[in-house]
Amino acid sequence: MSREREIANNIDEVQEQIALACARAGRSVDDVKLVAVSKTKPIEDILAATKVGIRDFGENRIEEASEKIPAVNDMLDQTVVWHMIGHIQSRKARDVVPLFASVHSVDSLKIARKLSSLASEEGKTLNVFAEVNVSGEPQKYGFEASNWQIDAQQFDMLQQTISQIAQLPGLKLVGLMTMAPFVSDAERTRPVFASMAALRSELASKLAISLPHLSMGMTNDYTVAIEEGATMVRVGTAIFGARNT
Numbered sequence: 001m002s003r004e005r006e007i008a009n010n011i012d013e014v015q016e017q018i019a020l021a022c023a024r025a026g027r028s029v030d031d032v033k034l035v036a037v038s039k040t041k042p043i044e045d046i047l048a049a050t051k052v053g054i055r056d057f058g059e060n061r062i063e064e065a066s067e068k069i070p071a072v073n074d075m076l077d078q079t080v081v082w083h084m085i086g087h088i089q090s091r092k093a094r095d096v097v098p099l100f101a102s103v104h105s106v107d108s109l110k111i112a113r114k115l116s117s118l119a120s121e122e123g124k125t126l127n128v129f130a131e132v133n134v135s136g137e138p139q140k141y142g143f144e145a146s147n148w149q150i151d152a153q154q155f156d157m158l159q160q161t162i163s164q165i166a167q168l169p170g171l172k173l174v175g176l177m178t179m180a181p182f183v184s185d186a187e188r189t190r191p192v193f194a195s196m197a198a199l200r201s202e203l204a205s206k207l208a209i210s211l212p213h214l215s216m217g218m219t220n221d222y223t224v225a226i227e228e229g230a231t232m233v234r235v236g237t238a239i240f241g242a243r244n245t
């Protein structure tokens with residue numbers, strides 16, 4: 001099978017699984033966007049995915065993105081939406097703004113402020129997600145939120161931070177992003193996604209802002225994430241195969 005065919009088949013399969021998960025949850029497929037995570041994969045793979053209608057791609061490293069994104073954009077007539085999904089170091093923030101439409105990985109107020117001033121300078125509006133760590137794994141980036149339901153102080157901190165991000169010029173806070181722990185039984189991620197959905201509702205209501213998006217779910221767990229309310233799933237391996245790096 002050609003590589004192009006293989007990618008097309010994989011995308012078909014993922015879309016089928018998304019449709020089934022939506023049906024189980026009584027949701028419309030139009031409410032779930034598939035972001036194809038193309039990190040470490042070549043430009044040809046990205047082009048193959050665009051041929052079967054994929055328009056949203058996720059990258060996690062600035063160096064790699066700076067090479068691939070302009071090249072892909074040059075080769076295509078249609079517009080592609082690029083999503084930054086990896087941790088951003090302060091000194092690399094400047095390169096994010098011209099490359100990406102969305103940043104899912106806003107994990108500190110410092111980086112939010114930096115992106116805000118850079119986007120404002122460029123006269124651009126970046127869609128951003130606040131990355132939250134609802135699972136409490138110490139190695140994960142994101143605002144601490146593992147005990148938000150029982151720890152009033154943690155929730156207050158989170159509420160203040162989200163409120164400040166929401167007010168920054170040049171940024172449009174569109175929702176929350178999280179990564180569930182990697183487990184062999186995806187069912188075990190359900191409480192993390194459910195907590196995330198509840199947190200989104202609580203923050204939106206307390207701050208009287210709309211947080212339309214929940215970016216959650218990867219190859220291992222995207223169907224569970226959709227059942228719990230994900231509006232964007234970030235899928236790499238199931239589309240492009242395993243990564244070497």
Ligand SMILES: *Cc1c(COP(=O)(O)O)cnc(C)c1O
Pocket residue numbers: 037039060085086179217218219220234235236237238
């Ligand atoms: C790599 C990555 C993904 C995709 O992971 P897969 O398991 O390959 O689907 C999703 N989100 C983030 C933040 C990532 O870094």
